[in-house]
Structures are given as structure tokens and as C-alpha cells.
Amino acid sequence: MSKGDGIYPDDLKYTKEHEWLAVQGGIGTVGITHYAQSELGDIVYVEVPAAGSPVVGGEEFGTVESVKAVSEIFAPISGEVLQVNPQLAAHPETINKDPYGEGWLLKIKLADPKELDSLMSAAEYRKYIEEEAN
């Protein structure tokens, strides 16, 4: 997926803070959306909790920094961090290049799948960012 497509895959869930979540077998993969990486610009640093840390849905759990700005990131869902993307320490720009693929942030073991109901669908998210942009 290249920078500039501006698309939002239908099989993902989205937050108002511009994170995405993909769920498979009780495990959620988390990243930031195309819109978020594009607004931030060149990403130079990522800070997320280590494997084993608990995260709480809706709460800040790390930061993504571009050359110009620091942006807080929020956990889409509660659970325990299983894995952090090992590529990002050396190559944070991967998030700009491939926000839904190689640029994922971390994997979370879901505490309560019911929390998924509070997240947006791709259609809802598209509408949300159109409104935010205006």
C-alpha cells in the first residue's frame, strides 16, 4: 500500500484517534491509519509498551513522532501486549510506507471482544475523517 492511496480497508475497525485494529482468533493487530501517517508526515520515532504490558481501551498507550510533531496513540481495545513490531525501532518510516501491513505497531490479546462494538467500521471512519477535515 503506497502513501497517498487514502483507502481504508473494510476488514479493519477504526478509532476516532486514527488507529486501526484487525482481529483474528482473539488477537488484535494495531496500527495507525493512512490518514494519521499522512497528517503526521515522516515518522522518526515510535514508543509503545513492551510485550506483557496491559493496555486499556481508549487510553493513551504510546507515541508516534514525526520530524515536526509528537502524536499520542490510543489503545483501540483492552488486553495484554503480545508482541511489538520489531522493525519499527530501526525503521519507523515503515509506518508511512505501509501503514496497514509492515507498519503495524503491536499485537494485543483481547480482554473483552465486546469492546469491538464501540469501534468504527471503514465506512463510518471514512465519513468521520471527511467531517474532521472540513
Place this chain on the structure above:
Amino acid sequence: MPPAAGPLKTTPLVRLFREMGARLVDFAGWELPVQFSSVIEEHLAVRSHAGLFDVSHMGEIEVRGRAALDLVQTVTCNDAARLAPGQAQYTVLTTEKGTFVDDILVYRRSERDFLLVVNASNTDKDFAWIAAQSRGDVEVVNASARWAQLALQGPKAEAILQGLVAAPLAGLRPFRFIETEVNGTRSIVSRTGYTGEDGFEIYLPPQGAADLYQALLRAGSSHGLKPCGLGARDTLRLEARMMLYGNDVDETTTVLEAGLQGIVRLEKGPFIGRESLSREKEKGPARRLMGFEMIDPGVPRHGYPVRVGGEASGQVTSGTVGPSVKKSIGLAYVPAPSARPGTRFAVNIRGRDAQAMIVPTPFYSRAH
């Protein structure tokens, strides 16, 4: 995000920038491009080829008359008498305390005609300050609306600009300028910049700015020239340890603390701030602006608290990840006894202390 209300000042290029899809932001009340493609790409283009910046927001103050030199000498700490016509110098408008009213460039256009180029946000303050000191036969004019400024920076700058200028540029040395036609418009072409690269700053009437900008982009297309925004301007200047007014220096920091002893010319005669700077030079400044690198992970940013030897000692004044040096770097004021390369200190990054180390600056210097 563009602010909803309040008329932002614009340069002659704003319409072109909108068409080009630049990301425009409010910078000190001016609507200016922060980036065109990517800050890092633009930064690296300036280091390897060339970049074009619109810096028309900068202020221009003209000082002319028989007492023009006296006035410039009174308000600045460097020695403007050393300038021959066609020469420029970096200097500081100093307060009585030896702190910065502003950091500026002074161009001597003729014996009795100076052009002072000042920071956009300080233009009105500087003009009032200078005008208030004027004595005798001297005219001080805030001419900012009559000058646009483009900065063409990078190793290919000379080759690109030469196509639009009849006069040979190869012999124009740093801090020298000529007044000549560029793309058919009478302009000042100055070998100066704010990036740490070779390059030019071109001053011209605003009506000619959009044409020249486009002509330079065309002339530069085969040389790897990129349009650049304020984002790259900031990372470029920081790698070269050039200071930013309002971040690194202001009316609370002295010229000597900032490390500019080389442009404090106490021997030139009276000037505002001379007594303070003379005393400070004798005993040495209490703190010094030093460059540092992060040892621990993290990006230092303006305003992050600094502790040296466990003691609170001010803040990071500028910080970023340098795209050329590929490190987290910054500037901070450090107590004089600790102000030497190798000293470690803590930068508080959102509640967490991260180790940093003072290093020699500039962080980046171009190969000669």
C-alpha cells in the same frame, strides 16, 4: 490545520503553493508551506542537490543617510564598519543587557545605505527599536512589504541560478552580494543561507517573486531541485547549529551565552549592550548553549526540561531527529562548568528522564 479565523499574512506565492498542494500552516501569523512532499526528502535534496524556499515573510529595514553607519554600529554588536559595499554580516540587535532584540543580517549596499534583514515575528519591534535610536542624518524605513525573498540552497544552487543571471556567480564568495537582474528583475543576490549548504538568498520586488520561483523550479528540474518548506528549513538549520529566534535565543539570553563571542566586537566603540557584554566576557558567561545527542531513545523537543548533575537547568531550546546525521539532536543551555563535550545530562521526555550527551557542533558540516 488551517486556523479558521484571523487574516494570516501571505507572501506573493501563496496561490502557487495552494496549486502545488503544499501543506500550509500558520507560522508567526504568516500562511507558509511547512512541507511539499516530505520534510526528510526536502532536507536531503538540499544536502545532495538543491532546495528552493520562499522566505518572503522575513522583514527588511532600510537604514540610509550620512549617519547610517553610526546607527547600525549603535544597535548591533558586530562591526559594520568592516563591511565594504557588497558585503554582508551576521549580527545581533542587542539590548542593554547584551541579550537579543533579534539576530539579523546587515547588508551594506553603499557607503550610506544598509539593508537589515530581520525575523518576521520581530519586524515591528526591531523597526521601532532602531528608529528610536536614530540620531542625525539617517532615515529608517520598514520596507518589508517591498521585498520578497527566495532562498536557493544546496550544492547545485550556483549552477541553477547561473542560468538566470548574466553576472558570473562562481566568484561571489560567502557573505558577498551583487545587485543584478535575475530572470529580468533587478534583485539582490547574496551568497548566504540558513541551511549549512552553499547557496543564495535573492531579494526582489514582490511582483517578480512568483515568476522567479517558477523559473528557478524549471531551471532546477534537471539538477534535482525540490521546493522546500519550513519543516526542512528547521532541520537543516539545526544540524548546522544555526539558531532560531524565539527558540534558542531571545531577550533573556545573552549573545555570549549563545556562543557568538566571534561577533561581539567590543573594540569597535560604543554600542547598546557593550558594558554588559564586556563584564560578562571578563568573568565568562554563566551558561552556554550547547549541542547534544540523545544516548537513550527519544526525540528532544523545544521546552523539554533539562537536568545537569541532578539540578534543574532550563530546557531544550531546539530538538529533532536530524535527517542527515540520523540522530536525535538538540540545543540546550548548560551551566558553564559542565558545558563541554562528553558531559552527560538528562532530558525529561514526557515524564521520563532520558540520557543525553554534549557533543561538538555543528552536528553537520558540508564537505569543502
